[in-house]
Amino acid sequence: MLQMSKRDAASDAKGALCASRWEGILGVDRRIHRAMLSIAVVACSLSSLGAPTVAAPETVEVGVLQSLTGTMAISEVTVKNATLLAIDQINASGGVLGKQIVPVVEDGASDPSMFAQKAQKLIQQDKVVTVFGGWTSASRKAMLPVFERFKGLLWYPVQFEGNECSPDIMYSGAQPNQQILPALEWAEQKGYKSIFLLGSDYVFPRTANLILKKHITHDGGTVAGEEYVPLGGSDFSAVINKIKLAKPEIIFNTLNGDSNVSFFKQMAAAGLPSAKLPVMSFSIAEQEAKAIGPSLLEGSYAAWNYFQSLPDPANKKFVAAYQAKYPGSPVDDPMAHGYLDVYAWAAAVKKAGSFDADKVRKAAVALKFADVGLGSTAFAANQSLVQTAYVAQLLPSGQFKVLWQSKAPIDPVPYDPLSFPGKTCVL
Amino acid sequence: MSELTLVAGQLFNGISVASILLLVAIGLALSFGLMRVINMAHGEMLMMGGYLTYVSVSIFGKGAGFAIGLVVAFVGTALFGALLEVTLIRRLYGRPLDTLLATWGVSLILQQAARSIFGPVGVEVTAPAWLAGTLSLGGSALTGLSFPAVRLFIIVLAAAVLGGVGFTIARTRLGLLVRAVHENRPIAEALGTNTRLVDLAVFSLGTGIAGVAGSALALIAPVTPTVGQSYIVYAFLVVIVGGLGSLTGTLAAAVAIGVFSAAAQVFTSTSFADVLLLLCVIAFMQFRPRGIIAQRSRALDEG
Numbered sequence: 001m002l003q004m005s006k007r008d009a010a011s012d013a014k015g016a017l018c019a020s021r022w023e024g025i026l027g028v029d030r031r032i033h034r035a036m037l038s039i040a041v042v043a044c045s046l047s048s049l050g051a052p053t054v055a056a057p058e059t060v061e062v063g064v065l066q067s068l069t070g071t072m073a074i075s076e077v078t079v080k081n082a083t084l085l086a087i088d089q090i091n092a093s094g095g096v097l098g099k100q101i102v103p104v105v106e107d108g109a110s111d112p113s114m115f116a117q118k119a120q121k122l123i124q125q126d127k128v129v130t131v132f133g134g135w136t137s138a139s140r141k142a143m144l145p146v147f148e149r150f151k152g153l154l155w156y157p158v159q160f161e162g163n164e165c166s167p168d169i170m171y172s173g174a175q176p177n178q179q180i181l182p183a184l185e186w187a188e189q190k191g192y193k194s195i196f197l198l199g200s201d202y203v204f205p206r207t208a209n210l211i212l213k214k215h216i217t218h219d220g221g222t223v224a225g226e227e228y229v230p231l232g233g234s235d236f237s238a239v240i241n242k243i244k245l246a247k248p249e250i251i252f253n254t255l256n257g258d259s260n261v262s263f264f265k266q267m268a269a270a271g272l273p274s275a276k277l278p279v280m281s282f283s284i285a286e287q288e289a290k291a292i293g294p295s296l297l298e299g300s301y302a303a304w305n306y307f308q309s310l311p312d313p314a315n316k317k318f319v320a321a322y323q324a325k326y327p328g329s330p331v332d333d334p335m336a337h338g339y340l341d342v343y344a345w346a347a348a349v350k351k352a353g354s355f356d357a358d359k360v361r362k363a364a365v366a367l368k369f370a371d372v373g374l375g376s377t378a379f380a381a382n383q384s385l386v387q388t389a390y391v392a393q394l395l396p397s398g399q400f401k402v403l404w405q406s407k408a409p410i411d412p413v414p415y416d417p418l419s420f421p422g423k424t425c426v427l
Numbered sequence: 428m429s430e431l432t433l434v435a436g437q438l439f440n441g442i443s444v445a446s447i448l449l450l451v452a453i454g455l456a457l458s459f460g461l462m463r464v465i466n467m468a469h470g471e472m473l474m475m476g477g478y479l480t481y482v483s484v485s486i487f488g489k490g491a492g493f494a495i496g497l498v499v500a501f502v503g504t505a506l507f508g509a510l511l512e513v514t515l516i517r518r519l520y521g522r523p524l525d526t527l528l529a530t531w532g533v534s535l536i537l538q539q540a541a542r543s544i545f546g547p548v549g550v551e552v553t554a555p556a557w558l559a560g561t562l563s564l565g566g567s568a569l570t571g572l573s574f575p576a577v578r579l580f581i582i583v584l585a586a587a588v589l590g591g592v593g594f595t596i597a598r599t600r601l602g603l604l605v606r607a608v609h610e611n612r613p614i615a616e617a618l619g620t621n622t623r624l625v626d627l628a629v630f631s632l633g634t635g636i637a638g639v640a641g642s643a644l645a646l647i648a649p650v651t652p653t654v655g656q657s658y659i660v661y662a663f664l665v666v667i668v669g670g671l672g673s674l675t676g677t678l679a680a681a682v683a684i685g686v687f688s689a690a691a692q693v694f695t696s697t698s699f700a701d702v703l704l705l706l707c708v709i710a711f712m713q714f715r716p717r718g719i720i721a722q723r724s725r726a727l728d729e730g
Contacts, residue, residue: 070653074548201698229697232657234648237440237578238692238700245433258549261649269554269575269647271561291548291649 060099060355062087062345063106063122065133065143070110072257075334076135078287078326079157080105082335083132085322086342086372096346097353104128110232110257112142119146119154129355130155132341135334136231136256137161137204144169153357155345157337159282159304161207162414165425168357170364171384172337172344174305175412176211182389183252183280183303184215186404192250192278194224196243198263199254201228208254208282211419218418224248229255234262240270243277253281260284264296274300280391285332286398294398304333305387306374307400315373330398336373337385343372344379377409382425384412432572437689443578445685446585450640451658452665452677453592454633459663460672461609461629464516465527469662470655471537472634475507476500476641477650478541481550493555493646500638508634512627520626534655541652549649558646577646584643588636593674595632605629609672668708670718679719684708 064083066076087101095101104126108115115134122128123146130153134140137160147154147168159174187195195216199205205228213223224246227239243251255263260283267273273296280301286308289297308319308331318339319331345360347369352359364379371377380386386409392400415423451473458464480496487495511533519526554577563573596602607615608625616622644654665684669676684704691700715721 069542077548201696227696230701233697234657235444235697237443238437238689238697241433241436241440244436245430258649258651261549261551262647265551266575266647269559269561269577271563271573271575291551293551293553 057095058099059102060096061102061104061126061128063119063126063128063131063133064103065106065108065115065118065122065131067110067135067139068105068107072108072110072135074257074291075283075287076108078329078332079133079135079334079338081326081329082322082331082339083157083342085325086339089321090342090346096349097355101342101346106133108133108139110136112136112138115139116142116146119143119152120150123147123150123152128152130345130357130360132157132338132345134158136202137207138202138231140164140169141203151357153361155341157341158334161204161211162416163207163420163423165382165414165427167361167383167427169383170341170344170361170379171412171414172341172379173334173385174387174389175384175414176208176416177413178305178387178389178410179303180208180212180252180282181215181416182406182410183282183301183391184212184219186303186391187250187252187280188219188221189404193221194247194249195221196224196246196248196251197226197254198239198243198251199228200231200233200256200259202231202256204256205254209252211416212252214416214418229259231256231259233259236263236266239263240266240272243272244270248277251277251279253279254283255281256283260288261292261296264292264300268296274298285334286330286400287332287335289394289398289400290330294394294396297394298396300394301391301403302394302400303389303391305389306333306336307390307392307402308332309392309399309402310373310390312371312373312375314371318373340372340374340377340385344369375409380412381427382412382414383427384414386411433693436572437693438686439572439574439578441686441689442682443582443685444689445682446578446582447640447644448658448661448665448685449585449678449681450581450588450643451637451662452669452681453588453674454635454637454640455662455666456669456672456674456677457592457629457633457636459666460677461605462520462626463523464520464630465523465530466516466633467527467531467659468511468534468537469530469634469637470657470659471534471541472504472508472637472655473641473644473658474541474650474652474655475504475537476638477552477645477654478545478550478641479503479638480642480645481545481552481650484552489553489555490557493552493558493642496552497639497642500642501635504638504641505631505635508631509627511634512630516630517623517626538652538655545650545652549651549654551649552645554646581643581646584639588639589674589678592632592636596674601625601628664708668711668718670720673718673720676718676720683719 064080066080067073068077084103087103091100106118108118122131132155134156135158140156144166154169156169156171157173159179162175197209209226216223225242284302285304322331344364348360348364348367349355351367352363365381366378368378377385377387388409389406390402391404392402395401414425455469458466479500483496483499484492515529519529558576558580560576561573596605604620604625607620608622612622665677665680669680688700688704691703
């Protein structure tokens, strides 16, 4: 249906364009304008009727919506690149259901309302069959009502705070029990008892820290302090003073984007490099480490479900393909998820035999698809990905050395039972 | 670290924030305060200074690069300011709202230009070795208190720039002309002052100082295409609270705002400290709509 109406609109536009060209050539007199126009339209329609026999490859359009500008660009541009790489690779091997995938790339500009606006544009105007994108939870929360209203399907590639479950989103990023809580488990095993929580002031850090506080107290540790700075904020002098006063053993850092540069710079300037006071970051991966400069971050920890250094052969292939296209660029967790999402979508489309969002999301659940770097994974019934958690330490090279990993792939739990008792995800 | 050191540390932080605000606002105090030009592209002059410093550091290395970068940032943005004044601002004098719109357009163009040239990802300027250290106080009640050298440097830089501008306005021939034009433009013109040249000098001095501010800011935060946006509001706040056309007022307002928000952050979060600050500014403007130091001049009475 969508395909049909799109083609009609295209041929209408072509007719009008064609007619105006005829007008120009013939020098139209006002009285015969109408007649000329209809003749021209008919002539053009006839010529275009003959044309399509020259087989143009059939295409299907998908949306790619990330922040290409603003404070989040540091992280999101590369997710867009990884998504486009997967699309190119799938197209090179014949596309999906015989159709070439055409990405429509839009800029969310680090602004949640812009994400909502662009998501609506992609669904309504571009008629894309699915959208890959989003990073901050604020952007996802802003897009959610759009996808629910228009029955679209969003593939979300980033770890997040859980506490949300929508049939119109496939959550491939980690739920809290797949990233934050494993990191806490590791910290407790290492004997860190007093934890300082620092984050950007928006929904992910606030909810993540709410969950962390419950678990820290439950496990007998102490929350040394909890501070938030506005998204994109660059002054940490007050926060650093409070950290000095609280004397925590480790900082759990959920700052996002460029703010991390300012924080680590100012911590180092204040005599507290991460070698002296360990920092466990939840939004710093290889990409951010490179931008901030490994020297500032060296020795700090990160928890993710993917690291570029993972020895998986499928991962080596992905990294090689990405670096062939973008030489010297590191690969990180959200990129790997952005890349995985396209493959998962393509596999689900094949299984469903349709691009219909509802059929695709149902087909995606429990579907085993090719390993693209995160090992053999699948989406659980709650539309989140089953995945392994890793804790790693940053080396001077800008790469992470994996120190610890969960015993098995962890099933996603959107509603932490300790923080949100009684809530479950029913789709 | 004790409560006392927290308070003392926050006082230092307040002054440090004030010094940054002051650096950003001095240029605006000149263009907005003296010339009534609402320069929305002021933040982008800051950004340009940051990028010029980044380029200098990449070319000349960490040590000398930053010192050269400071000079390059000042000269480069001052020249750009001059170009902007000649091509655009000059045609809009006496129409503050038009300058607002036009310079806003300039600011968008510059942001996109920075994005195209340097990419959307922020670039980083590493502080030279002589600014990397920390000054610590030991053996007193304030043990544990430390002053990052970078922040001390910015405070000194802000004081130097303020002193330099103050001296220029109060003691030099250029300053005399600036004051004359500010006091009464038609009379100054009648006495043979080339007011266009004075305007050009004041405006490019203002943008040059914004460049220096951007250079200093690059030491503590990344330089991004939108870095100017996060400071422009505070810069206008400082100039308006301080009182148009008064450098002393600008200084007082910068210190008041910097120390207030640092103090508020002891008791509350960074976000709420901002809310409190704006509430206080609104309340303050009810009682002193002309700012801390109210200037009486014909140039201002017209508006």
